[in-house]
Amino acid sequence: MFAKLLTALVLAVLIGTAIFNLRQQRLELMHEITVLHRQMNRDRQATWDAQVRIASQTSPKVLQEALARAGLTMEPALTQHEPGPASAEPYVDASYER
């Protein structure tokens, strides 16, 4: 009887320990999730910041100034030519006869 009782008690202790262990693991995981969540939130906000910096440093005006500083100009690939006379041709649609 005593052996049975001891066995029962030992088992109860083991089960209790296992449950406590599981609970501890759950809490540790929750803590880890919380830490990761906070880190994620910080990273997310850092990304916002980086996006603003990138946008302001690559704005058309800043790029144009950089090109000017480097002595570069944007131009078409081929050479220019003088514009010819207007290519307007008389409109000959008969519907315009009054």
Add this chain to the structure above:
Amino acid sequence: MSDETPLYTEANSQPPLRPGGAVTEVDRSPARVLLVGRVMIVLITVVLLGLVGRVVQLQISPEERLADKVDSQLSTKPLSGRRGTILDRKGRVLATTRIANKLFVDPMLIVDHSSFSEKVGYGLGYDPVDIELALAARPKSRYVVLDRRLDDERTQTLQGLDLPGLATDPFLVRDYPQGQLAGQLIGFVGADGKGLEGLEQLYNKRITATDGRVRYQRDARGRALWVDSGNYQKPKDGENLRLSIDAVIQSFAETSLAEAVEKYNAQAGQIVVIDPNTGEVLALANYPSFDPTYFSTSKPELRRNRVVTDVFEPGSIFKPIIWSAMTQLKAADPNERIDTTTTGVHRTSKGRRLRDAKPHGLITWDEVLIYSSNIGMAIVAERVGAEKLHEAMVRFGFGKPTGSGLPGEVGGVVHPLKKWTHYSVTSIPMGQEVSVTPLQMVRAFSVIANGGVLLTPTVTPVLGPGSELTPPGERVLDQNVADYTRLVLRRQVVEGGGQKANSKLYDLFGKSGTAQLPNFKQGGYYQDRYVSSYIAGAPLDSPRLVVGCFIQQPDKSIGHYGGIVSGPAVMQIMEQSLMYMGVPTNANKDAQDPLRPMVMSR
């Protein structure tokens, strides 16, 4: 029991010897063991039940002393949702939300205010006197703000300073990384994060975020242990908004506009760049410009998007609209010669005296537009009559908002027929007695550029991500009339008043306008106040862009004709934008690759 094998033999039933030889008797009878076992079971059960009961009581209704401790270890933190980002058509950021920091001090944690002020002042670049004054102003407060928005450099420096009492408080701010680019169009948000003007206001509901919250269980030192179960509410970011605006074309427009306004010492100016085939607004510039970041210190009149809120009498840039409408009505034959007099002065059938800038004599209907003859336009308009003239204006979208939906848009003024005077029929063809917004004017000119269809201008892209359905356009001109008007307007650039806008790279078609400002106090018009405008499309054979430039009150002593003041700006924007878009120039039209990117060269 007597038949059972005895548990103890005689030999081992001897009581054990105590040290010193004393013998104690232990009752090991089965009944005794059973009794002890039962008692222990009961005791353990009672203890366990007691513990379970206590746990239940702690969970359900802990006593006040403990409840206070539990609550003090829970803290709720808001999770900020991000207001939607406003992007240009290629995904460049025009307005976005990020975290900024307030720098604050808890005076209760500072021992020596003077040395603290000096350390903070010299460390972060503030005046120590200002810091000391701020601390002295609110000695009992535990939250004295030193800087409402810490800049990036100071935020970095702060991390190296270890001063008790000095801390930052993060908060959301709206940032406009392109500065004043399209400032009046984008608008701004108030301190509460709500859009107050421009697109920020128009699309406020769509881009507004919903904040979430989280409840942390904290340890005795206040560190977050874990999220309290069931107490996490996810934040919802606002929807991003993609515009039809192209930041690069917008930048071209703003630069050219600023140069033109400053060169002619003008009061203000506006530029609209539109894709005539879709109605998408690619650039919408106002000068003087406005930076939404500093909205609180800016003058209210600078915030106004005058492209849609202000009207003006268009003057001669209105002629292509009426000219094409009258051509469609067959009021004049292209080969007909119209007598605009050799003196440059003409008296209408109602006795009104009209004058041209210079006499043209007998000219064709095309030349009436090319030389911008007021007399020629009036003669043909009298043939058409008031009713059809009015109808034409309404069909081109004048007298009502364009439907762009931009905040504050007005519809301009087209008087109802019953209010027309004897002069109206001859005034309207030369752009008087009618008021338009710059956007209306560019929209109407796009009809000529796209082959006769009136489209609704839009600031959201028609195709691709973020696009919204655009109502189908309404045909207001025959294709051949629109095409022919373009050819005549090309001659206006080459032979008429638009020669300053004659590009070497692209064939532009356009029209200049120099409208006197009406004098509302004394009646009539000012003799020295003008709106100098130019509106053009290109390339001639397949128009990709229409650009309108409107400059108010240039200094007459420097220049005031639309072709001179606004023409070069339009040409410059057109050349830069078409090259940027990869539209082949006249020189490389025949090249195999139709899309020719810009190249860099020294």
